[in-house]
Amino acid sequence: MSSYLIRNAKILGGAPQDVLIADGVIRQIGTDLAAEADIDIDAHGLVLLPGLVDLHTHLRQPGKEEAETVLTGTRAAAMGGYTAVHAMANTSPVADSAAVVEQVRELGRASGYCDVQPVGAVTVGLEGKELAELAGMHASAAGVRVFSDDGKCVDDAALMRKALEYVRTIDGVVAQHAQEPKLTEGAQMNEGTVSAELGLPGWPAVAEEAIIARDVLLAAHTGARLHVCHLSTAGSVEIVRWAKAQGWDVTAEVTPHHLLLTDELVRSGDPVYKVNPPLRTEADVHALRAALADGTIDAVATDHAPHPSADKDCAWAVAAMGMVGLETALSVVQQTMVDTGLLNWEGVADRMSHRPARIGRLAGHGRPISVGEPANLVLFDPAYRGTVNAESFATRSRNTPYRGLELPGRVHATFLRGVATVLAGELAEQADLIEQGDPA
Numbered sequence: 001m002s003s004y005l006i007r008n009a010k011i012l013g014g015a016p017q018d019v020l021i022a023d024g025v026i027r028q029i030g031t032d033l034a035a036e037a038d039i040d041i042d043a044h045g046l047v048l049l050p051g052l053v054d055l056h057t058h059l060r061q062p063g064k065e066e067a068e069t070v071l072t073g074t075r076a077a078a079m080g081g082y083t084a085v086h087a088m089a090n091t092s093p094v095a096d097s098a099a100v101v102e103q104v105r106e107l108g109r110a111s112g113y114c115d116v117q118p119v120g121a122v123t124v125g126l127e128g129k130e131l132a133e134l135a136g137m138h139a140s141a142a143g144v145r146v147f148s149d150d151g152k153c154v155d156d157a158a159l160m161r162k163a164l165e166y167v168r169t170i171d172g173v174v175a176q177h178a179q180e181p182k183l184t185e186g187a188q189m190n191e192g193t194v195s196a197e198l199g200l201p202g203w204p205a206v207a208e209e210a211i212i213a214r215d216v217l218l219a220a221h222t223g224a225r226l227h228v229c230h231l232s233t234a235g236s237v238e239i240v241r242w243a244k245a246q247g248w249d250v251t252a253e254v255t256p257h258h259l260l261l262t263d264e265l266v267r268s269g270d271p272v273y274k275v276n277p278p279l280r281t282e283a284d285v286h287a288l289r290a291a292l293a294d295g296t297i298d299a300v301a302t303d304h305a306p307h308p309s310a311d312k313d314c315a316w317a318v319a320a321m322g323m324v325g326l327e328t329a330l331s332v333v334q335q336t337m338v339d340t341g342l343l344n345w346e347g348v349a350d351r352m353s354h355r356p357a358r359i360g361r362l363a364g365h366g367r368p369i370s371v372g373e374p375a376n377l378v379l380f381d382p383a384y385r386g387t388v389n390a391e392s393f394a395t396r397s398r399n400t401p402y403r404g405l406e407l408p409g410r411v412h413a414t415f416l417r418g419v420a421t422v423l424a425g426e427l428a429e430q431a432d433l434i435e436q437g438d439p440a
């Protein structure tokens, strides 16, 4: 396994220091280290962060390999600075059994680019009718602790209560996709002035907020942990803020796209902007940014949702919902949170690594940058300026809303347990990773 001496990196944005990585761990930190390593990295001007952790990634395998595979998705994750991703359960077959979650975990191990923690479905087939084998998935080699029917809402209150009662016994969490189904039948975009002008069926904020309000009460009633996926409205923020003030065990995430984009973009008619939950208003964007800054929202999660072009290059009404996001997340967070003065790099490390790792109970990730810790790290160049080139993405899909936009920053290197999955902005060869890797 190669050793690395990173010279003059700004750890969490602080004063420049040298960091020696050897045998998969951080060996030394200091100024003008006298150490030697196989590879020296000049990190002047670069920020060193803990490897990013995504609570919400759609890797599409098994079943939708034309959109993404675990291999292509984890290559995209490494390029985005991620060292661990949670793979959502809405695959085909659905990850609702020990066999499927173990298969996804094994594909992740074989990829070598990023740790893959499978999420288990809450209900059989995501059908919302009966609980899936939660205990079997937890006891499996995949050790599932995060359960979600994401893409669909667990709208049956009795089932949601049962799921919460179960996860409490294993220190697990239910990650809810909050969407009241009756209030969103046929919905195509945010309900508001733009939907009225375009004549598209609207998706009211209350459809999200009503479920979150119910679920925080159920979390309090059961004493269980609840995680709310992709908050998108100012009202959702207020409910989560209130639930936390009661001392209830509720956490929440926001996507990069909901921190930057609004429903005004839907006027273009381009289905690349069609997403679930929908892009909301400028006021919602500002409420989400403020809530991420003050910690009401715990984490940024990508909701990376790759789709083949046939499902996106079509009429708005029939287009699939979702956007890719792994390779642009940190840049969008820099633009919306760091460059605006809302969050420093320490805050970014907290919201994109420490807290998501804690919510997912991922050992070895989201750790402090200190001697003896596993070397899960990302070296980021915040001074870089460039336009987003979707053709160069590692993901198999191209449905990015940022195509051609200028976004700040670029990942220079990503280390997974001391192995460089990305170096000088380039992906490592898979054969090198497998040779050097020390599987988790």
Ligand SMILES: [Zn+2]
Binding pocket: 150, 151, 152, 177, 229, 230, 276, 277
């Ligand atoms: Zn979702």
